[in-house]
Structure formats: structure tokens, C-alpha cells
Amino acid sequence: MDLFFPTGIGGLQDFVLKSATLCSLPSCPPFIPLNFEATPIVRVAIEPKHPSEMPQLVKGMKLLNQADPCVQILIQETGEHVLVTAGEVHLQRCLDDLKERFAKIHISVSEPIIPFRETITKPPKVDMVNEEIGKQQKVAVIHQMKEDQSKIPEGIQVDSDGLITITTPNKLAMLGVRAMPLPEEVTQILEENTDLIRSMEQLTSSLNEGENTQMIHQKTQEKILEFKGKLEQHLTGRRWRNIVDQIWSFGPRKCGPNILVNKSEDFQNSVWTGPADKASKEASRYRDLGNSIVSGFQLATLSGPMCEEPLMGVCFVLEKWDLSKFEEQGGSDLAKEGQEENGTCSGGSENQELQDGCSEALEKRTSQKGDSALTDCYGPFSGQLIATMKEACRYALQVKPQRLMAAMYTCEIMATGDVLGRVYAVLSKREGRVLQEEMKEGTDMFIIKAVLPVAESFGFADEIRKRTSGLASPQLEAKNSQVTLLNILEMTSRPSREDVLD
Secondary structure, X not given: OOOOOOOXXXXXXXXXXXXXXXXXXXXXXXXXXXXXXXXXXXXXXXXXXXXXXXXXXXXXXXXXXXXXXXXXXEEOOOOOEEEEEOOHHHHHHHHHHHHHHHOOOOEEEOOOEOOEEEEEOOOOOEOOOOOEOOHHXXXXXXXXXXXXXOOOOOOOEEOOOOOEEXXXXXXXXXXXXXXXXOOHHHHHHHHHOHHHHHHHHHHHHHHHOOOOOOOOOHHHHHHHHHHHHHHHHHOOOOOOOXXXXXXXXXXXOOOOOEEEEEOOOXXXXXXXXXXXXXXXXXXXXXXXXXXXXXXXXXXXXXXXXXXXXXXXXXXXXXXXXXXXXXXXXXXXXXXXXXXXXXXXXXXXXXXXXXXXXXXHHHHHHHHHHHHHHOEEOOEEHHHHHHHHHHHHHHHHHHOOOEEEEEOEEEEEEEEEHHHHHHHHHHHHHOOOEEEEEEEOOOOOEEEEEEEEEHHHXXXXXXXXXXXXXXXXXXXXXXXXXXXXXXXXXXXXXXOOHHHHHO
């Protein structure tokens, strides 16, 4: 392969991100980019010590993002510039590069922020001492659930199965939502196919805009069918029957590890088929209202009810969607307005030109009346649907056993036999869990595999070396598949992030 290295490759910084292949032949296939097992998970907020140097910081972070294949640069909604790295050592390396090579300014760095995830689980069948929960304990659990449900505001109905029934503020629409935990295998499949889900969302958006998307790449179609088959393989049983065909959206950000299922009879839509009918105006209106439902689901999965962290592994089922009162009010208003306009135009039209003018005026005023029917003293009806769907999802979570999920490092430690007790002591102190221990053949070294919370990992390597006098060396690695359930919190309240970390 004929690679070229000219005297200067300046100007490519606007076109190269992470990696690129330079060649003098236009038909040269690009090199496959490197795949890194580590996942960026530790984030800090960065700002210049002198506000006037903000442009230099932005330029330096852009160069760092291009140079380091395992770093992410984000700009939050609050305007903060966030640096996401793989761990403590990687974070320090990136900060040094930013100060000395790329931005060349003094910066202020916040304390590291570790993300959590919120989820729900099935009711437990055994207690803390691995004894089967008896009838008395089940009665106690039922009473506890009733006490939790009593905290839900009035006007919201909760049945024994956890179905939340809630109405919009103007009482014209009613939603029924239920939350169910997804199997761990399904959650992992959703995380592994994030890019494919994002491509499916782009395809659906193109269909909504009326673009011709019949020429879909065959490999993409095969991947979508394979993805759907994997979901059907793991979502089996009576309560998951036909669930895959009724998936309406993924979340948060329409590509996350949560799903919205539509079981209502009034409106049918699916991520696999796209919009059902784009011809009629009624179908278009229902599609717009459906977008409001999806937006409420996206907001609910982006910030959970416990500590405003994103959700993970939750299935929301929309079982009821009653718009009969909205249809009656909207339809009667439009019919009355149409009769008034017809009466006004019928007496005064003497020629075709006047008739055309009256018909245009009627159509214009009718459309204006239809738009005004969607707005009342509580605001636009679409906004009411968004807020109502968000609250329904949050209450549906609160009537289920809630858990907080913590990101975990996969930890591999090599140590001699005489310091194993000290290694276990350090792991236990930092909430680590040993998964496997084996002896390396031909040596006196033991290989210990464990999981360690990312929030407890800062200073872990230095501590374990000090406690073992350098006879143990740890290696930490973060993977998406290693984000493990940490059963340390079962909450019905909403603590702050500080309370969780304490």
C-alpha cells in the first residue's frame, strides 16, 4: 500500500476524527478503526481560570477529542464543557495533555462525577437469609406497597397489578401505563445495538417527512431482522406475548436500553413498520398526538424518580389511551363552526369566483378552529400529553421495587498467596465482589477476578500496592456489559446525589 506523508498535512484537523487512512490511491479501502474494550464513564466539568480564555479551551478540547480515541467531549444543557474518560489514570493523562499540549491554559476541574442508572426488579421470593418468603411476609409486603401507593396524589388510580391510570389536566384524555422490568439479556442486546436503533429512528423520521427510503441497504435490513429475532428469542412467556411487534420507541434519546410498548386499540404504530397511514388528516393528527406520548416517555427515561438519573432495563406498556372526550369536543366545535361559515357563504355567492373565495375562507377558518381546539387554559393539548405521560411513567416506577444501578469496573488482580487476605480486605472495604480466584500454573501467583464500583475506584491501585508492599498489581477495565446491579438501595423517596454517594 502506497501511503504518503507530505511535508505538511495541515488542514486535515477539520476532517479527521479519532482515526483516518491516508493513501495516494482513491480506491484504497480504509483501515478498520481500533476497537477499545474500555468505555468512557468518569466525567468532569472543565472551565478556564480566566473566562477570556474560553475559545482556547474549546479549541483544545476539540483537538483532544480528535487525538484520543477513548475520550468524549460533551456540552451540557447548562453550558458546561464535560470531559468523559475511562478512569482515574486516563483522566489525569487527558487533563495534562489539555493543559500542556492542546489548550495551553490554566483550567479548573470539578470533582469526578460517576453516573448511576435507575431500574425496577421483580418482587423478591427469598429474604436476606435466603429463606423463602412466607405468607406473613407477603402480607407485610402488600401493606408496604399500599403505603407506597398512598403517597401518589389524588386523581391517579392504581390497581393491584401496578397499572397507573391518569388523565390530562383538561380531563379530555386518559392514559393507562404499566412498568415492567426487562430481562438482563434484553437490556444487554439493546445496549449492543445502539447504533442500529439510531439508524432505525432516522429511517422512521425520513418516512414521516415523505422521503423515498425504499432503497435500504440489504445488510441494514438483515441486521434489523436479526436484532428483532434476538428480542423475540428472549422476550418469551405470557406477559411478553407479541410485545416485540408492538414496540413503539426506545429511550432515552430514542436509542437507550428502555422500550415503550403500545397496546392501546386507538392508535397503532411500531418501530418496525413506521407510520401506518400518512394520507388522512385524522391519521396525521393522531400521529402528532402519538409523538407527544413518545416525548413524555423520552423525558421519563432520561431522569428517573429516585435521583434524576437515566433509566435502564424498563419496559413501559401503554395499555389505555382514551381520547373520546377530546374527539367529541373537537368534532362538535368544528361542526358548529362549519355550519356558521356555510350559512354565511351560501347567501352571498353569485358566481364561481365568490364560491371559491368562500370555500378558501371556510377551509382556513376551520383549520384555525381545529388548532385552537387543541389549546385551553392548561396550555396546548400536546404539552398536556407530554407532561401526563411523563408523570404516568414515573408513578408506574414508584409502585414497583426500585433499584439503583452503579457502574462497575472489571478488576483483575495478580498477587502472591501470602497477601491474598490483604487484597480481599481492600476489596471488601470498597464494596468489591470477588468473582473468581485461580492459581497461575508453575508459579505462586494467584489471579483474582472481581467487580468494583467505579465510585469506589479512585485511589484503589495505590492503596492495594501499599497494603501488599507492591506484591499485588490491579488492572481495571470498564465495559458496558459490566454495568451490574448494585443492591444497596431500595427506595421510595427521592434522595439527592450527595445522599447516594454518602
